[in-house]
Structures are given as C-alpha cells and as structure tokens.
Amino acid sequence: MNFMVRKLDCMYGQGDELQTEFSTVKSLQHKNIISILGYNDDNNENIIVYEQAVLGTLDQHLTDRSLTWVQRLKICLGVARALSHIHCDIIHCDINSPKIFLDKDWEPKIYGFELSTNILKVGGIAFFLHGRKRMITNDVIKGVIDEIIDPHLRKQANAQSLALFKHITYNCLNRQLVHRPTMDQIVKELEDVLELQQNSIAPHEGASFNNLKVDFLKIPLIEIKRATNNFHEDYSIGSGGYGIVYKAELDVLDIQSLSSMEGTYKGELPKINKVVAIKRILRREDEQDKQGFLSEIKLLTSCKHPNIVSLLGFSREDEMILVYEYAFKGSLSDYLRNNNLTWAQRIQICLEIAHAIDYIHTDMEGKPRIIHRDIKSENILLDANLHAKVADFGLSTFHPLMQQASTIYTQNIAGTMVYMDPEYLETGKYKRESDIYSFGVLLFEVLSGSMAYDAIYLAKNETGLAHIARRRFNEGTLKELMDPKMIKEDVDCNFTLNIGPNQTSFNTFSEVAYRCFWRKLKSSVQPWKSSSRNFKRH
Incomplete structure (x- = not known):
C-alpha cells in the first residue's frame, strides 16, 4: 500500500513527541485526522508512518490559483470539524497550514499532535496561546483584512459568503480568550459560508x-x-x-x-x-x-x-x-390569552408540539439532529384548524454529525430567560434536554392559560412560572394554577369532560410537565413518550 513517512526532529526537548503523536492520533477516529499505520523508534530515529496524502500539505497550495474558493472553504470546514471533534478532550497546540495534509480529493487531514495536551491542562495552554495572539492585535487585523484577500478569489466569492468568512476570522483572532468562538460555533458558521457560496451558483445537473x-x-x-x-x-x-x-x-x-x-x-x-x-x-x-x-x-x-x-x-x-x-390563528401565546381552548384541544396542540420536537431531535437521512434553543408558546403558531407549527429557528443549531457527545458548549447564552434550562444558564452546555425543559414550561403555560413571564409569577421568583409550577406540584395545589376559562363545574363540582380535564387526565398531564424539569435523570430525556398512551387516552 501507499504511505507517507515522517521523521520527528524532537526539537522541543521533551523526548516523548513520538509517543504523544502516536498515542493521540491512534485514539482519535475522524475523517479529517490522519491515520497512523505504525512507527519506529530504533536508534532514536523517531519515525511515524501515516496513510498517504497525495497532495501534500496545505501550505504548498495556498498560492495556487487553481484552488477555488469553494475548495478552500471545504478545507477550512474539514479542519474545523476535526478540531471540534478533538476539543472534547484534547488541545492540538500547533495548528498551522503545514500541519494539514490533503488527500487526492482535497480532504484535509490534521497531524502533528506531538505537542498536544489534555483539555484538563487548558489553563496553561490558554495563557500560552493568548500570549502568541498579542503579536497581531484586533485593530490591525480589522484594518488590513480586506487588503490581504487574493483579488483572484474576490472575483469568485459571493459577497455575503466572503463577509461572513472575514467575520469568523476576525472573531478567532480576538485578543480576549472568552470572546473567541467555540469550534462548534465555527463549524456551524463555516457551513453557512459554504452554503451561501454554493447557493450563489446556478443549479446544475447532479446538484442535491x-x-x-x-x-x-x-x-x-x-x-x-x-x-x-x-x-x-x-x-x-x-x-x-x-x-x-x-x-x-x-x-x-x-x-x-x-x-x-x-x-x-x-x-x-x-x-x-x-x-x-x-x-x-x-x-x-x-x-x-x-x-x-x-x-x-x-x-x-x-x-x-x-x-x-x-x-x-x-x-x-x-x-x-x-x-x-401564514398562521391564521396566530401564536399559541396570543391564542391562550384571548380565546378559550377546551382541554382536548390543548392536549392535541401539546402532542403536536411534542411530535415536532421529537422529529428535530432525531437523526435521519437528509436531516441531522437539531436543537431548537427557544421553545416557547410565542414560537408555536396555530393554523386555521388549530394545528400547531413550531417556528422561529433563528437560534437553532445542527448537532455535529461526527460529535459523539450529546452536549454542545457555547459561550453565547441565547434564548428567553424564563424558558431556559438552569443547567444551560449555569454551565453554557445545551442539549436536547434543554429543549425539553422549555417544553415543560410551555406545558404549564397551556395548563394555566398565562405566560411564564407574567408579572404575578415574576414578583414571586425571577424564573417565573417554572418555579411556581414546581412548588405547587410538590405541595399538591397545582389545580389552583389551572386556567379559569377552562374550568366549568357541574352540580357535583367535578370537572366536565368537554371543557376541563378529569382527575386522571389532569394527573397524567401534570406528571409529564413536571418530569420535563428533572435534571440528570435518564427518564427525563423524552418524558412524553413514556406517557403518550395515557396522555392520549385521558
């Protein structure tokens, strides 16, 4: 088979570069990280054998005008995906264009992990990187970034694609560490840049x-x-x-x-x-x-x-x-405030929202997992037949296909405060369960007929309805929270079936809504699924 051989100089004086490179790369499985076939350390030779990358390294092609803007974007995106993959555990510490191999299809492959470190040591490494970035200030980058763009590429690039690429580059070079984006964010933004560029080209045979x-x-x-x-x-x-x-x-x-x-x-x-x-x-x-x-x-x-x-x-x-x-009945929040909905209608709307969330949370052909990040009654629209439509995906994100972990890290907390998962607010980690917490708040809005940010709730606790609903559930006084418009009592003072819930239905709905607030429990991942049969029946 064809392969490449690299001899390490061990110039950093640590003496363990070969073993670090070998053990690190062998532990990482990603299409944008080079594969190691073997190594030899006889007589201190420090030789690594890699899979073949016939096009050499990225730095050899940067001045090549035949390398199109789309190809360059795909290379950047591949590198970003690899870094996003390793950043769960590892920091590379020496990313540069000579450390990027290119295979025959221009697919990038990162190598050179001999200086890499475990993310637990991030404090010292972060200081080192911050010191290096001081050589190029943000003002300098902002001032000259337009001047350094290859005029040949400027003719190829869609204006919006190029503008967003420059914005990503500028943010990566921010002198303050906390203001630099995560690799997950960069992957998402580079995907947008590439899509903008590809969509600016007329459709052609074979396009998806x-x-x-x-x-x-x-x-x-x-x-x-x-x-x-x-x-x-x-x-x-x-x-x-x-x-x-x-x-x-x-x-x-x-x-x-x-x-x-x-x-x-x-x-x-x-x-x-x-x-x-x-x-x-x-x-x-x-x-x-x-x-x-x-x-x-x-x-x-x-x-x-x-x-x-x-x-x-x-x-x-x-x-x-x-x-x-167009949603002829407007948003669920407006409809709850201004109109009466029977219990059956409310349950049907909640079920339809749950089906939509389950759909976006599921990987399937042609659609990766999506996390909405802003589930709330204002973002649920109702059509002429009161069917629910989840809307407003402006804050949403694709879950990276190559990322095994279920959690995505972000430095930019986004969403609507009273609907937001407390764990996400505390740690910056969001996942499917973060949407489910928001869905739980929405369920209690449907039950109460009032918004989570109603002044009467905020006056008692800054988290609004969620805190009040949890307290009332634990006290056994949740019925006092029920929408007065929905409750009509017959002569026996029981809930009527055509307007309000019977006791079993009320209990099942309340339990499902409350379980959406559970943290770090496996059974809270998709609480509506385990109770959906009772949810529908009652």
Missing part, C-alpha cells in the same frame, strides 16, 4: 435536491415590496427583537408540487398565490441577524414535518427577508 430547493425559494425583493406596498405599516402584524412581520398575498413556490418533482426538475417551477407571513429581519451589530437568517433557511429546508412551519421563500437582495406559511 435540497440545494436546488434553496435556489428555487429565492423571491425577488421587488415582488415582496409590491405585495407589502413597500413594507407599509398597514401590512405589519407584529415585531420583535429580530424583525418586523407583515401579512400579504404573494406568488410562492408550491412546495407540495415541488416535492413530487424531486429528482425530475425540468423547466418552469410550480407557483401558487397564498397569504403569507413576511419577516423583514433587522440589522444588528452582533451579527445575530445574519446567523439567524442563514440558520432558518438551512434548518427549515432540511425539515419536512406537518408540525413545523414551512419556509416558502426568502430574499437577500440588500435586505434579509423570510417568507413563511
């Missing part, structure tokens, strides 16, 4: 259906302005921290017809005139507007579920605009 679908969803800005009378306030139906939402009629892609055409795209696309919701995203200094916009497109085009809102189109001509199916 999802990529074609993204391209098909583009709507000219002039059509959106025409539908909203240039975003006139009469069309506005709501606003938030990320944008203004408008209601209008618009010709959009017929998603159902397109799905039946999968793999057979020819000629004109099927369009349909519909009432839609148009979100005009506001610009933000922290770049969350761009990240949220790209996340929504990426996540919603990968999801196909009746209880997840459908993305019908988008525009990124000067503005960032998302077009969704």
